Amino acid sequence: MGNISYQDVTKEFNDGAIVAVDDLSLEVEDGEFLVLLGPSGCGKSTTLRMLAGLETVTEGEISIDGERVTGLEPRERNVAMVFQNYALYPHLTVEDNIAFSLRMNTDLDEDAIREQVVETAELLDIQDLLEKKPGALSGGQQQRVALGRAIIRDPSVFLFDEPLSNLDAKLRADMRTELTRLQQELGVTSVYVTHDQSEAMTMGDRIAVMNDGKLQQVGGPNDVYDHPANEFVAGFIGEPSMNFLDVRFDREDGPRLTTTGDGGSFVYPLSEAVADRLGVSDGARLTLGVRPEDIQVDVEATGASGRAQRTTVDVVEPMGSDSFVYFDVDGTVWTGRTDRIDRQPGSELVYEFDESALYLFDEDGETIKSIGTGEGSFHRETEEPLVQE
Amino acid sequence: MSERQATDGLVPRRVREALPYVVLGLYALWTLVPLAWMSVSALKRRGDIIQLSFVFEPTLKNFRLVFFESGVPGFLFNSVLVASVSALVAVFFGTLGGYALSRSDMRGKKHLAFWIISTRMAPIAVAIIPLFFLFTRLNLLGTYAALIIAYSTFNLPFAIWMMRSFFDEIPESIEEAALVDGATRWQAFRKTLVPLVAPGIGATAIICVVFAWNDFLFAFMFSNQDTQTIPVSAAQQIGQEGIDWGIVMATGLVILAPMVAFGMIVREYLVEGLTMGAVKQ
Incomplete structure (x- = not known):
């Protein structure tokens, strides 16, 4: 499947005037759900987009499943992405939206494609919407179609760019649960960008907190909450x-x-x-x-x-x-x-x-x-830093 | 609030509501009267034409003369050919250029965009003499190619600008989704963007066609007997040895009718294109 590795990745814009991501090193294990968390403008989306191939890398290397992907086109990386605004193709029906990547990537005949689309749609409970255009769907339904489009690929990595932030609060909580369930069911390595710390806490196996283009800390939700590496993480989470x-x-x-x-x-x-x-x-x-x-x-x-x-x-x-x-x-x-x-x-x-x-x-x-009075609470005692490389 | 009501009170409500209708009514008269005059005159016999009367015996003789005993059908073909081919060329390159200008991140993009549109700001007359020399040298005078090149180049900046604004309306994430979904940039462009800007392409094409169709100056300078377009031929009917107004008017209608019909057919398309607004997602 897919483990992901960022090695000393830097991304600059405007000839170095803006450093969006600063010397980031990060490993994501196969099947893991990693959440990139941080305030807006912290570089988390850029980090994700570099993995997708939608942004070039100024310095450093990114690999998926041991293979260097730094110079590859998005289509050559076998990743699937869900966008904040869903980015459905407005002129295509739900069926054609979901089938798009199969038509692009495979030689499957129309019957086989149709079969897979229906299967995916059933998984997401949108089988009744296949003939509709995205414009006729509610936000939640569009979100499901976007998920379907990602799932059907059977990619090595799922990328989520704040996929729930356009939904209302109730729906967001439901989708959160459903996304977690889906990810566990499919077992596909996922990188999920959000600025919402409750999303990060509930969904992530691990959370990578970013600020100002720099990785602040990576750890399990409770670790990051209980033992923040610095004042920023402490203030941002909770x-x-x-x-x-x-x-x-x-x-x-x-x-x-x-x-x-x-x-x-x-x-x-x-x-x-x-x-x-x-x-x-x-x-x-x-x-x-x-x-x-x-x-x-x-x-x-x-x-x-x-x-x-x-x-x-x-x-x-x-x-x-x-x-x-x-x-x-x-x-x-x-x-x-x-x-x-x-x-x-x-x-x-x-x-x-x-x-x-x-x-x-x-x-x-x-x-x-940090919290407690035991080992790990006194950070100057522990030699190894809490930020996992 | 009360202050505003007082100002509003200065112009009585009735006048305020009626004013747009009055203005638009006058404008409609201004536009339609000559057309009505032309239509009526085209149906009159030679003797009736100078009479300012609506009582006459209508005849289709003028149209018969235009269609069967003059070169007008051939000129009509020239016009259709030149207008449609030049619009195709302008829209094709305009779509590509507009896409590039909308999506690329290069330095000086704004200056480039302004420079492109500024070439359209010069009046046609300025371009005519250099183009004339150019076409003479290239042996293109009197060919369809001369007119197609002239119209295409004149329409292209405009097409680029229009198409650019249509592409600007479309969220970049849609084509990014296509790229991640396995499309090449060209495929993403063709399969997801072009269908979305189709109304814009239509609107741009219409405007390009109308420009070429109505042009007189370029056609007058660069065409010959065989390649001249219909506005030029209409003008030549006003010759030295007397003017047959009936035929001139009938030719005018022949020039006008296709554009009116075209406009009616694509009206909704045109409005959709020009007011495309945000693409619903």
């Missing part, structure tokens, strides 16, 4: 996103983190055990991070840990199952995800979060400590 605060690390009078903002009151005592393993010098400037769901509210203000903080409520958003509470922490607004609470804006709130839930990043944004 909804609502992680809360950050600029702090200073002090060892005198017991290790603690103190806000660097003027007139701030945030002080967070650390245990000696944790402080020792950070590998950070006294007085270092760090960024503290904590996920909204790790924040406990309405704790006793004088708890034994000494980590409870007082603040005022900005606003409470009821979400049904739980509530988002926004509050001020030394000039920045933090979010807490809590059980249902009802609180007036401006009222007092006492919150705290456990030392194990604490994330710390250095001045370059590299992670010093």
Whole structure:
């Protein structure tokens, strides 16, 4: 089937004025579902399009199944692609849309093609639409036709370029499940581009996070969530996103983190055990991070840990199952995800979060400590980087 | 809001609603009266023509003369040949050029595009003398080729620009899908893009045909007795020894009728092409 390998791939536009992808190296295993995740303009689509052959590679090599494809035409790569706008051929019926690649690539006679088209259509539950033109279909149906067009090829690689972003929320969730099911059924290596982290978390075997053309981290959904390689990944993954605060690390009078903002009151005592393993010098400037769901509210203000903080409520958003509470922490607004609470804006709130839930990043944004207090939580202790080459 | 209503109030609603009809009505009169005059005159005998009267005995004699006792049928053939071949050439290259201009990523694309259309900005008269010399040297004067070359080159920039805007309307992902699906660039162009811009190709062809069909100057300069087109022959009917207006008018109708019929047949096509808008996907 198809494993994919990017080796030191760089893509420049406008004679190097824009570096869309910067020295990217990445391996995708046979049958794996890899999600390329990042904000718009991060180079993830370009990465995918280079694999499809729709963009040239400025430097580096791409291979599929051990074969160098860098200079090959798209049609010579045996990949199938689903586009964001579906890119169906408007003048052809659904049947002809799905059959297009067979007519281009194979010598099958019309009966055999018809048979395969019907089979594919049944798999996607669109057998009743075969005579229609794409313009007469709903967004979800068009999406299925686009999938059918990709599946029928039996390609070595599926490429998805934000295929669900034009669908409404309900349909998107359904299609997500269906796509995952299909991919598992067919077992075809897939690369899926999205900016939607919930799509990435639910669908990917592994997630490759990109920003500014650079690969930030590759790992399983929970790895990337629990142990982000840097501040960008930590902030990008998770909804609502992680809360950050600029702090200073002090060892005198017991290790603690103190806000660097003027007139701030945030002080967070650390245990000696944790402080020792950070590998950070006294007085270092760090960024503290904590996920909204790790924040406990309405704790006793004088708890034994000494980590409870007082603040005022900005606003409470009821979400049904739980509530988002926004509050001020030394000039920045933090979010807490809590059980249902009802609180007036401006009222007092006492919150705290456990030392194990604490994330710390250095001045370059590299992670010093991620969730937990075990091995793998202290990034300066582990020799091997979490970014898998 | 109230301010705007006050301004609106300055022109009474009725006048505002009627105004377009009045203007368009006047325009229709301006356009149609000469045509009506021509049609009526073509049916009159020689003696009736100078009378400004609608009461006369209609006759088809003028048409009989035009069709059976003059060179007009041959000139009509010349016109059809020259107009259609030159339109084909212009549309063929215009489609290729428009596609390239729409899709390629080269530097200075805008300048190139402007330069192409700027060649169309010069009046025909400017091009006539150089072309005349060129055709003389190449021994092309008086041939169909001269007219076809002249019309094609004059229509080509326009065809390129029109086709370019049609290609711009079509999302690039459609041809990318075809490329990934196993098509070569040429196949992707032919099988997915050309069908989608077909209305545009039609509209461009119509405009090219109309230009060539109506042209007088090029035809007058570059054709001879055998290759002259019908507008030239019509003009030559206005000779030194008296003018038979009935025949001139009948010839005028013969020039006009095919274009009107053509226009009616392709009207919807033309509108679809010129207002193609986004391709529904």
